[in-house]
Amino acid sequence: TFDMLVVGGGPAGASAAIYAARKGINTGLVASRFGGQVQDTLAIENFISVKATEGPKLAAHLEEHVRDYDVDIMQNQSVVAIKGTDQAGGLTEVTLENGAVLKSRSVLLATGARWREMNVPGEQEYRGKGVAYCPHCDGPLFKGKKVAVIGGGNSGIEAAIDLAGITEHVTVLEFSDVLRADEVLQKKARSMGNIDIIMQAQTTEVLGDGSKVNGLAYTDRTTGENHTLELAGIFVQIGLVPNTEFLKGQGDQADALELTPRGEIVVGRRGETSLPGVFAAGDVTDSPYKQIIIAMGDGANAALGAFDYLIRTPVV
Numbered sequence: 403t404f405d406m407l408v409v410g411g412g413p414a415g416a417s418a419a420i421y422a423a424r425k426g427i428n429t430g431l432v433a434s435r436f437g438g439q440v441q442d443t444l445a446i447e448n449f450i451s452v453k454a455t456e457g458p459k460l461a462a463h464l465e466e467h468v469r470d471y472d473v474d475i476m477q478n479q480s481v482v483a484i485k486g487t488d489q490a491g492g493l494t495e496v497t498l499e500n501g502a503v504l505k506s507r508s509v510l511l512a513t514g515a516r517w518r519e520m521n522v523p524g525e526q527e528y529r530g531k532g533v534a535y536c537p538h539c540d541g542p543l544f545k546g547k548k549v550a551v552i553g554g555g556n557s558g559i560e561a562a563i564d565l566a567g568i569t570e571h572v573t574v575l576e577f578s579d580v581l582r583a584d585e586v587l588q589k590k591a592r593s594m595g596n597i598d599i600i601m602q603a604q605t606t607e608v609l610g611d612g613s614k615v616n617g618l619a620y621t622d623r624t625t626g627e628n629h630t631l632e633l634a635g636i637f638v639q640i641g642l643v644p645n646t647e648f649l650k651g652q653g654d655q656a657d658a659l660e661l662t663p664r665g666e667i668v669v670g671r672r673g674e675t676s677l678p679g680v681f682a683a684g685d686v687t688d689s690p691y692k693q694i695i696i697a698m699g700d701g702a703n704a705a706l707g708a709f710d711y712l713i714r715t716p717v718v
């Protein structure tokens with residue numbers, strides 16, 4: 403039995419495990435892939451105090467730091483179900499893909515999220531070579547260049563406004579005939595001189611020269627005509643999907659874990675969820691901004707929240 407079982411080995415999970423282990427409690431960590439999204443990131447320039455690094459390097463440092471502590475690490479293992487307790491002080495059960503059931507007095511969920519992809523030819527090939535998902539992270543790489551934003555929801559229009567201040571020009575491509583972004587954002591975007599918005603545009607291919615993106619192809623859904631745009635970068639903003647599938651349809655207990663309509667775990671100021679003893683941190687939660695430094699802070703916060711819970715809750 404663990405005192406704290408962390409699920410996830412990204413920035414949030416790693417940070418939580420270190421904070422827990424430093425309290426001298428029995429800490430475990432289960433992760434399908436150590437490093438999480440950081441493994442898929444090339445340049446990282448906004449992890450404060452480290453001017454520039456690369457994803458796999460930061461992921462290796464995360465793992466090294468966790469291994470410096472007495473944490474029982476179960477790598478390459480996925481959690482398929484959790485069964486909460488309705489009684490404070492009870493044990494939460496975590497079921498792994500291989501059938502093993504782990505029990506812990508507190509569980510900290512840090513399973514992160516994944517960007518929804520366009521699934522068009524060229525997207526995978528040019529990922530990190532012009533195809534980007536995070537304007538806060540990669541916007542400055544396209545300074546003075548032309549870029550496109552795919553998606554006209556809040557994140558797409560926010561990205562366009564953000565990128566318009568850095569790049570030469572931004573074209574927003576929206577699949578449907580309405581922009582779902584808030585009116586105030588649409589107004590702001592339309593007031594900027596270097597943003598064009600194309601409606602009913604279905605992106606069909608990412609074009610490149612073999613080493614980097616140089617354009618994209620799309621179909622005008624009203625006329626059926628095909629067009630191409632010349633540009634250096636494509637920001638895909640069609641949704642961030644939280645990794646919470648394993649929490650759904652698990653019977654009454656897990657269903658009690660409150661999620662937002664988008665599937666994010668609802669947390670309080672101490673990372674607590676709606677289930678006693680279950681905490682959550684990082685991109686998997688309803689925290690508004692998804693960044694490495696924020697996920698790490700969240701992980702520390704939730705681990706301290708869980709520790710507070712443990713010292714106040716008698717074992718039943």
Ligand code: FAD
Nearest residue numbers: 410411412413414434435438439481514539684685693694
């Ligand atoms: P994640 O990093 O998603 O980690 C989730 C962890 O949970 C992983 O270990 C995963 O294997 C594990 N997991 C998931 N499901 C299960 C399961 N069922 N069972 C067991 N384990 C599970 N942020 C920045 O600050 N700067 C950047 O430059 C930057 N660039 C980015 C570039 C790209 C291409 C991407 C995709 C993201 C980028 N981000 C960047 C965002 C940043 O990576 C995330 O905000 C951060 O990794 C979130 O950390 P996390 O620990 O919450 O989740």
